[in-house]
Structures are given as C-alpha cells and as structure tokens.
Amino acid sequence: MRAMVYRGPYKIRLEDKPIPAIEHPNDAIVRVTKAAICGSDLHLYHGMMPDTRVGTTFGHEFIGVVEKVGPSVQNLLVGDRVMVPFNIFCGSCYFCARGLYSNCHNVNPNATAVGGIYGYSHTCGGYDGGQAEFVRVPFADVGPSIIPDWLDDEDALLLTDALATGYFGAQLGNIAEGDTVVVFGAGPVGLFAAKSAWLMGAGRVIVIDHLEYRLEKARTFAHAETINFVDCDDIVVKMKRTTDHLGADVAIDAAGAEADGNFLQHVTATKLKLQGGSPIALNWAIDSVRKGGTVSVVGAYGPMFSAVKFGDAFNKGLTLRMNQCPVKREWPRLLSHIKNGYLKPNDIVTHRIPLEHIAEGYHIFSAKLDDCIKPIIVPTAS
Amino acid sequence: MAYTAQGPIRPDSDVLRARIPGWGVDLPPQPPSDQEESAPVPLPEAHWEFPDLQPENRPRERSIEHKMLTPVFGTAAPLKGLSGAIRRHAYAKYSETRAAHWLLLLGADRVDAIEHHLASMFTLRPDNPITETGVKSEFTHNGFSSRVGRKRTDLSHTWIDPILVAGPWILFGVAVVRGGGTLAARLRNRRN
Secondary structure (H helix, E strand, O other): OOEEEEOOOEEEEEOOOOOOOOOOOOOOEEEEEEEEEOOHHHHHHHHOOOOOOOOOEEEEEEEEEEEEOOOOOOOOOOOOOOEEOOOOOOOOOOOOHHHHHHOOOOOOOOOOOOEOOOOOOOHHOOOOOOOEEEEEEEEOOOOOOOOOOOOOOHHHHHOOOHHHHHHHHHOOOOOOOEEEEEEEEOOOOHHHHHHHHHOOOOOOEEEEEEOOOHHHHHHHHHEEEEEHHHHOOOHHHHHHHHHOOOOEEEEEEOOOOOOOHHOOHHHHHOOOOOOOOHHHHHHHHHHEEEEEEEEEEEOOOOOOOOOOOHHHHHHOOEEEEEOOOOHHHHHHHHHHHHHHOOOHHHHOOOEEHHHHHHHHHHHHHOOOOOOOOOEEEEEOOO | OOOOOOOOOOHHHHHHHHHHOOOOOOOOOOOOOOOOOOOOOOOOOOOOOOOOOOOOOOOOOOOOOOOOOOOOOOOOOOHHHHHHHHHHHHHHHOOOOOOHHHHHHHHHHHHHHHHHHHHHOOOOOOOHHHOOOOHHHHHHHHOOOOOOOOOHHHHHOOOOOHHHHHHHHHHHHHHHHHHHHHHHHHHHHOOO
16 A cells, blocks of 8 residues: 655655554554644654654544454444544543543553554554555544544544544633633644634634734634734733733643744754753743633643743643543534534645645645645545 | 723623624533543443453563553554664663653654665665655745745744754764775775
8 A cells, every 4th residue: 555654854755555454353444535634743744753763654634434344343344434533542441431532541552641643653652644545443443433424524534633622622721701712823723722712602712823824714714813923022911911911811722842933942842852842832821821710732742841831830820731632522512513514624624635745745734835724635546 | 901800891792692603502501521521431332341452473662651561552663773772772761751761762763764764775765855855845835935925933943944954964974974984094004
C-alpha cells in the first residue's frame, strides 16, 4: 500500500509499505477514504515530539471502510463505513470506565502520562496512522462508529478530532450564560471552540491570532470578535481594556506547543526543542482571564517542561482544565448539533490534497501558505 | 467602570439567540459531558474484563512506570541500530519524570534520521530534500504573497529558522568531512 512516511524533521515522502495485519483479536483493518493533517501533526513533522521514529506513518484524523476484522470483533462488519476517534482505547480499564478514553491505561506501553494515539510517535504507543491507504484499528469494537447515512464524509472526518476537541475545549471552560470567552488560536480547533462557546451560552467570544485570513474566518464562521495581536503593543493589556479591566471569564488555549508571538519562547521550544512546547498562548490565557476564572487547554504540548507562568495562575486563583479530548463521548451531542444545523464542520476545509502530494500538503499547512486552514488528504486508490 | 462589586453588563441572551444559530442549546439543564463520569462503568461494547494479550513477537520497550506491557501496543517501527540502543536505554533506565528520558529520546530521533539518511544513499531512492520538504509548494501555492504584506508574527524569526533547522546538519557534514580528512591523513602518514 502507499503511505506517508516520516524521514526526519521537515521531511516526509510517500512509500510502499505492507498492508497492516491483524495483530490482536479485536483489531480491524480499515481502508482509508479520507484523512486530515492536524495542527498537532506539525509538532511531529517539526521533530518536537520525542520518539518520533523514521519510517512511521502519521495521521490520527481519518475515516474509511472496514476491510478486515479480527476473530473477536462483534460490532463491525467488512464494508462498514466508519469514523475512528483519534484516541485508541480499551473501554474497560480504570480510566475508560470513568469516561477518560484519552487516558486509557491499556494501549500505550511507552508512557503512562498519555494514552494511545494513531500515528503520533512511540511516545503515544507506536501505532501507524491513517495518512495511508490502510490502517490497523485496535479495539475495533470500542473506538470506531458507523457513519450515519445522512452525514457528509468531510463532516465525519472532522468529528474524529478537530470538532470534538474544539467543543471539548469550550466544555472545559465551564462557560456560564453571558460569559466572555477568549480563544487563543484561530486554527481549526480554535474556530470550533469559538463556535461551541456560543452553544454553551457565551455572551461574548473573542478570538486572537496573528493570521488575518484566519481571523476573518473567525468572524464569518464563528461570529466572533477578533484581535490581531500583531496590532497590539501588549495583547494582555488590550484584553484587559476590552473586558472592563477585569479580564475574560474563560480563556481557551487552542494554539498549543507551536504558538508564536514571542521570539525567545518560540525559538527555544519549536526550533531548539528545549521546552515541551512554547507556552506563549497559555501564558497570555493565564494573564488575560479574570481572577477566579477558568483556563481551558486543548492545544497539545509535549512531555518536556515548558516555561509556564504558574505563579500568576496560582495568585489569581484560576481553575486550569485540560486533557486530550475523549472524542467518542462528544459524538452523540455533536451529531445532534450537525443534524440540527448548528454546526457545519467542513466549512473550515480549505485544501483537498491527493496522498501523492502529501509532502507539499505538510509544507503548505506548516508555512501557512495559500490561506490554509484545514487540509484534507485523499488516498486516490480508494 | 470603577472597581466596584458590579460586573460588566452582559449581552442580552434573546438578542444572541436570534443572531447565532444554536445559541445556548447546551446551557443547563443539558448535562455536562466533559470529564469524569460519576459512576465508573466500562463501555458496554468492551466484552472483556481485561483484553486479550497481543503477542509480543520481539521484546517491546516500555515505560518503567508501567507494571506490565500493555495488552495492546503499536509495532510501527521496532528498535534497531544506534538510535534503537539509545531508546532502549532511555526506556530501561529513566522514568517519564526525568529530563534524561526525553532528551535521550529526542537525541535518538536525530541519530535515527542520520542513520536513515546515510542508509538511503546506498539505495535506489536516496533522500531528496527538495521533494521531501514539499518546498515546491512555495512556487505553486503563493509562497511569496502568503507572506509579503501580511502581518505575520512568524516573519520576525524566519531569518533564523533555516540556520537553526539546517545548521546542525551542516555542522555534522563538516565534522564528517573533516574527520574523514584527518583519518585519511593519519593513514597516509602511517604508510609513509
């Protein structure tokens, strides 16, 4: 089969690899019909995530058709059209039993601090991902769901991570009716978090970024007020002025490890890999939210330490809430919101790229060329 | 507004409901569905108390914070070469709380890349920095106009990015050439 293969930082290529095999009785093999590049894939691509091995295939956002099932699989049949959450989880461990699917204890031998994720380094379990023609799906009875007939393929694809994570970010904010919510980062997750904040009753939603075309999307797609932090001497002072000098009730960090806006933080984290991530957006969130407010973090960070302004969070009495999104928990409600017309996920898709052009796709997304917001990968053979 | 007990005036909910499709549909009494369930219940689809074990066909590295090898694991790229030895040591010796664990893994990633780049030179498909970096898209997807005249904060460090990304590779190449030259000179001197 053809698959995207990592060759080292900033380098990927298409290679022929063997079709994955059933390795566990509850595995399925899925023929990928659509995959996406996630902003967090760029952390791997840029060499920031420890134990990202040459030869692995990325891709934790994908949908497809069941090609083969293991002997203990009961809930899927060959030919089923499925969407697969980015989390790999067993459904039966201490954490899964409590709904913390992203923190499953039975799928990642390499680390206890993170669960299993498709195509996301050996630190996240060493599984190949879905930017390929076929992918191994462990715990096939637990993770994947059959895509409803009425649901568009691209909408289903965005349910596997970006939409669910954005919605989860708003949920973690504990938004009360009329609250002012500020979202750092106008990428796919930030846009969905902003849109979701309204569903939870926000009174104002403010999105902050430096890319004007993404802020334009935040205004039209997510009905948000926007601030380009490049226009401000100090984004935190600007936020205070915008909120009667109290601060926002809720701040959501939807930027994560490669946030930009501070030369030293960005270079030490993203280029020199001396931090687990560049916490610029997180520090701005901590300083922009009001005392006693909530900071929600859904932008991804690596396992190393980061220079976070923890003292400010402590002295302001903030509630910090964060996790990888337990995607499948969000699906019933999100499917209902899509069906009711409150959410149209694929409005944010800007690029549809054949698998053979995946290297260009990564560069376009990474370098923010061509007003790229969300690129989708189409394995043409399927 | 002076610093009084009064908070800012909140927007009118009815106006928001009329303006934004779906505004407030997830307000209480909708139950929250974010983090922990109150009553721990395994998923009904999980028809096991503990999953079957995936066969361990070759020794699989694991965090020393785990009691056991997890019943399911990835097999995307088994350990091999010098990078594999470094990774094996990082997993066997250091827990996830130790910086040494992560720094060794990051170091092994760079060694892994060098190993594969060198090995690719002896294949019919050597690594190609032009095609593999996707840099062609700079010319096909508006590389110039995506940057110039735009208020992008990343432009402030664009000048240093190639130095930081390519610099270590260039230094490594120089070291290899110089080391090779020194070795060759010593061999010549020994023969003479």
